[in-house]
Amino acid sequence: MPTFTQKTLQAVHSIPKGKVASYGQIALMIGVPRAAQAVGQVLHASDTNTTSTAPIPWWRVINNAGRISTTCLEHPAIMQKQLLEKEGVVVTELAHELKVDIEKYRYRPTPDELSKLELPDEYIEAIVKKYLL
DNA sequence: ATAATGACATGTT
DNA sequence: TAACATGCCATTA
Numbered sequence: 001m002p003t004f005t006q007k008t009l010q011a012v013h014s015i016p017k018g019k020v021a022s023y024g025q026i027a028l029m030i031g032v033p034r035a036a037q038a039v040g041q042v043l044h045a046s047d048t049n050t051t052s053t054a055p056i057p058w059w060r061v062i063n064n065a066g067r068i069s070t071t072c073l074e075h076p077a078i079m080q081k082q083l084l085e086k087e088g089v090v091v092t093e094l095a096h097e098l099k100v101d102i103e104k105y106r107y108r109p110t111p112d113e114l115s116k117l118e119l120p121d122e123y124i125e126a127i128v129k130k131y132l133l
Numbered sequence: 134a135t136a137a138t139g140a141c142a143t144g145t146t
Numbered sequence: 147t148a149a150c151a152t153g154c155c156a157t158t159a
Contacts, residue, residue, distance in 0.1 A: 035154075
């Protein structure tokens, strides 16, 4: 049985280059609807952790308001902005905040990808309703 | 076992 | 809009 951390990293890996997802979206996709904050914790930890072999595309995860919300000193918001722009995601700076048009770049899983998540119908429905409309 | 800690989300002022 | 308050959850000490 995969741990929350493992499932989180796997889900983040599934975000295509040039796309983004919210913390809450990732949480829902791994079957733990309200663990958005915990997802952030995992990314923060895995990011500073040098033992992980596969690099995690942590920069593709932002909050649901479309704002870059990192506070990490080693990997600050400005770095996330650069990484995103390198993938073609437009990041605008407005009132000391780095923002992304999240609905424009949001990763929208295909029905096929959704089925692979093997989630209860209830969660699938939630994903569709919240993010795929 | 318990409590503190966040790269969150949502509703209310 | 923005600030504040509340709810939630895995991880860590």
